[in-house]
Amino acid sequence: MQTPGEFVRDQVTTVRETVDRVAGSVVETVHDAPSVAAVSSQVGDFIREQRSAARVSLRELARNAGVSNPYLSQVERGLRKPSAEILASIARGLKISAETLYEQAGILDRRSGNPDTVAAIRSDSALSERHKAVLLELYETYVREHLASSPAATQTIPTSSKESA
Amino acid sequence: MQTPGEFVRDQVTTVRETVDRVAGSVVETVHDAPSVAAVSSQVGDFIREQRSAARVSLRELARNAGVSNPYLSQVERGLRKPSAEILASIARGLKISAETLYEQAGILDRRSGNPDTVAAIRSDSALSERHKAVLLELYETYVREHLASSPAATQTIPTSSKESA
DNA sequence: CAACTCCGCTTGCAGTTGCTAGCACTCCAG
DNA sequence: CTGGAGTGCTAGCAACTGCAAGCGGAGTTG
Structure with missing residues (x-):
């Protein structure tokens, strides 16, 4: 009892x-539900990579993007999940397209493109022949710059170039 | 010469x-860019239009979209500004693409030109993100010039697009 | 050495987002 | 008439977003 x-x-x-x-x-x-955290971390990691590649400090990017540097720090470390507007601001600071960050953040689906950019530009009927030539020249210039700046990519890109030729 | x-x-x-x-x-x-309030109202109006066209009640759409009906009501009336995730949920409920609502909400720019070329450039690993952005901007500029310089071409391009499909 | 500038980060807070509980109203069946 | 189901909306609240103030550390200058 x-x-x-x-x-x-x-x-x-x-x-x-x-x-x-x-x-x-x-x-x-x-x-x-780690996918949400993973996505936040993914876009954060991506932003940090792009910033590192551009050799820009966190504060400088924050200033260029018009967001607070503590917040950018938190975003990079996956502690916060930024809105699309903030992502667009960061993209502008990084001089990359907003869509890229949207894709990394998982709010925009990645469209699989033609593996051959050159062929895509050549067959694009929305472009004049002159503009095609200009775009292709610029594309080749950028590819060469990419080769020069990251030798590790050397083994995959020339192969792709040969296939298109 | x-x-x-x-x-x-x-x-x-x-x-x-x-x-x-x-x-x-x-x-x-x-x-x-239009003011945030105007954009909120724009996407809200658009959602209401689509819902009306689909002959679906606010509660039914909210249920289908997996959001609360009061919140959906507020979004439609422009009182709240939904996140990209919520917009994607509403788009799913409406059976339209998320990109459509993103565009109405002003967080995604409508792209001109051939989506295949855009996607090719976006997914080209031989380019840095910055170079991709530059090429895409230039591509857009050229497409617009192409449209402006030969309006007659406007009528042939969609046709060509259909043929390739 | 102190003072300064820059670095990335912590903390607290105001404003916003998205929700639940509930309201008033309309329509219909018993 | 009442009760039930459906409609769109109000109000309050918890959690989140993005910020400002400030920290400790590193490097430079006089």
Whole structure:
């Protein structure tokens, strides 16, 4: 036979066990939703890569993008999930297209393009022949610059170039 | 009389000037963007129109989209500015593309030209993100010039597009 | 050495987003 | 008439976003 005090203590213990159990399942649920955190981290990592490639400090990029540098820091580390507007601002600061960051952030689907950019430009009926030539020249210039700046890419790109030729 | 090489070199110089000009105009375009409130109302109106056309109640769309109906109501009336994720959910409920709502919301620019060329440039691993952005801006400029310089071509391009499909 | 500038980050907070609970209204069946 | 189902909306609130103020550290200058 329990005293009223003992009964209440038992109940409180039972409540605590229930809370712990529920809290545990919540933790498990959080673990089941890593895709959101992974996406936040993905765009953050990507932004940091682009910033690093451009040899720009976090503060400078934040200034150029018109966002606060602490917030940019948090975004890069995946602690915050920026809005599309902020992503567009960061893209502008990085001088890259907003779509790129949207894709990394998972809010825009990546369209698979023609593996051969040269062929795509050549067959584009929305362009005059002169403009095609200009774009192709610029494209080749950029590809050469890319080769010069990242030798590791050397092994994949010439192969692609030969296939198109 | 210029040789083709000389012509192309001249064009590359012109291209660089164009790129600089385009980069400048991008900043101005941002300033010319419609106000946030107007954009919120625009996407809200658009959502209501699409919902009305589909003969779906607000609650049904909210259910299909997986958002709360009061919130959807507020979005439609321009009282709230939904995130890209919410827009994507609403688009799914409406069975339209998310890009459509992003465009109405002003977070995604409508692209001119051939989507295949755009996608090819975007996914080309031989280019840095910055160079991709430059090429895409230039491509857009040329497409617009192409449209402006031969309006008759406007009627042939979609036809050509159908033929290739 | 101190003072300064720059670096990336922490913390607290105001404003915003998206939700739940509930409201008033309309229509229809019993 | 009442009760139920559906409609779109109001109001309050928790969680989140993006910011400003400030920190500790590194490097430079006088």
